[in-house]
Amino acid sequence: MDNTLQKIGVVGCGLMGAGIAEVCARAGSDVIVVESSQERADAGRGRLEKSLRRAEERGRLDSADEVLGRIRVVTELGDLADRDMVVEAIVEDEGAKVELFKQLDEIVTSPDAILASNTSSIPIMKLATVTKRPSNVLGVHFFNPVPVLKLVELVPSLMTADDTVERARTYVDGELGKHAITCQDRAGFVVNSLLIPFILSAIRMYESGFATAEDIDQGFVLGAAHPQGPLALADLIGLDTTMAVAQSLYEEFKEPLYAPPPLLQRMVDAGLMGRKSGRGFYTYDS
Numbered sequence: 001m002d003n004t005l006q007k008i009g010v011v012g013c014g015l016m017g018a019g020i021a022e023v024c025a026r027a028g029s030d031v032i033v034v035e036s037s038q039e040r041a042d043a044g045r046g047r048l049e050k051s052l053r054r055a056e057e058r059g060r061l062d063s064a065d066e067v068l069g070r071i072r073v074v075t076e077l078g079d080l081a082d083r084d085m086v087v088e089a090i091v092e093d094e095g096a097k098v099e100l101f102k103q104l105d106e107i108v109t110s111p112d113a114i115l116a117s118n119t120s121s122i123p124i125m126k127l128a129t130v131t132k133r134p135s136n137v138l139g140v141h142f143f144n145p146v147p148v149l150k151l152v153e154l155v156p157s158l159m160t161a162d163d164t165v166e167r168a169r170t171y172v173d174g175e176l177g178k179h180a181i182t183c184q185d186r187a188g189f190v191v192n193s194l195l196i197p198f199i200l201s202a203i204r205m206y207e208s209g210f211a212t213a214e215d216i217d218q219g220f221v222l223g224a225a226h227p228q229g230p231l232a233l234a235d236l237i238g239l240d241t242t243m244a245v246a247q248s249l250y251e252e253f254k255e256p257l258y259a260p261p262p263l264l265q266r267m268v269d270a271g272l273m274g275r276k277s278g279r280g281f282y283t284y285d286s
């Protein structure tokens with residue numbers, strides 16, 4: 001069996017999908033990204049171009065065009081047939097991911113191909129068991145902004161083959177130059193299990209009128225050397241995603257510390273998603 005992963009597929013070209021496609025293409029992989037409509041594909045392509053041009057302007061990349069030449073953004077899942085690994089990065093919705101994994105299992109032809117999910121909270125087992133190749137399914141969880149943050153969580157389910165984990169680790173550490181850690185298939189994995197209760201506590205503190213958003217965030221930037229405070233970070237992650245991860249954690253463990261506070265729910269209901277919608281705990285220009 002050829003163990004190298006060269007042809008990569010990414011499903012979803014939002015915040016995370018575009019970042020994953022970017023780092024894979026910058027590492028030299030041939031990348032196909034699938035979006036659900038032409039409009040979304042155009043927006044995803046624009047996101048990729050903006051990020052790569054910025055990297056080129058800042059001298060961190062020789063040629064944005066060369067990297068863009070390795071990425072195709074398409075609207076047909078069928079175009080992923082010849083991929084060595086497909087990373088799913090669609091909306092954090094279990095039903096949608098399950099449906100996608102059923103389809104990917106039919107489409108991706110190589111029996112050795114890896115089907116990976118960038119989910120941050122949905123059990124990998126639920127995605128693995130709808131395929132005929134559960135030993136080739138695992139979680140490969142990147143962090144936002146993907147081009148900046150080094151960590152990738154590798155999450156095998158009870159059915160994942162050791163060889164699948166090692167092939168993914170070789171790609172993540174060796175090709176992408178990131179750092180993989182491994183953990184069990186439990187909602188939240190390592191980082192979100194710790195980060196989400198922290199963010200939710202900050203939202204409760206703000207909601208109670210205990211301190212302003214600015215002061216809560218400054219407390220962590222200046223008092224604990226975090227690059228940004230918990231409310232600014234929630235805006236970066238997206239309040240809808242923060243909410244979805246909190247709900248998954250709460251469903252899994254039934255611990256009150258994971259229960260989304262009412263303010264978060266109200267903000268999501270109002271369409272205040274953070275950076276990507278222009279307003280969350282702060283307002284943003286574009």
Ligand SMILES: C[C@H](O)CC(=O)SCCNC(=O)CCNC(=O)[C@H](O)C(C)(C)COP(=O)(O)OP(=O)(O)OC[C@H]1O[C@@H](n2cnc3c(N)ncnc32)[C@H](O)[C@@H]1OP(=O)(O)O
Binds near residue numbers: 142148228241
């Ligand atoms: C919920 C999910 O499941 C899991 C998650 O993703 S949890 C979220 C994890 N993410 C974090 O914790 C992020 C914490 N925050 C940070 O690391 C930093 O605040 C930050 C990198 C987002 C921004 O850094 P900051 O210094 O405030 O801003 P900025 O000056 O714009 O950026 C600094 C450098 O970061 C890089 N950068 C920032 N955003 C970037 C992006 N979207 N794409 C590429 N590079 C970016 C650039 O290299 C930039 O340098 P440049 O000015 O030369 O271009």
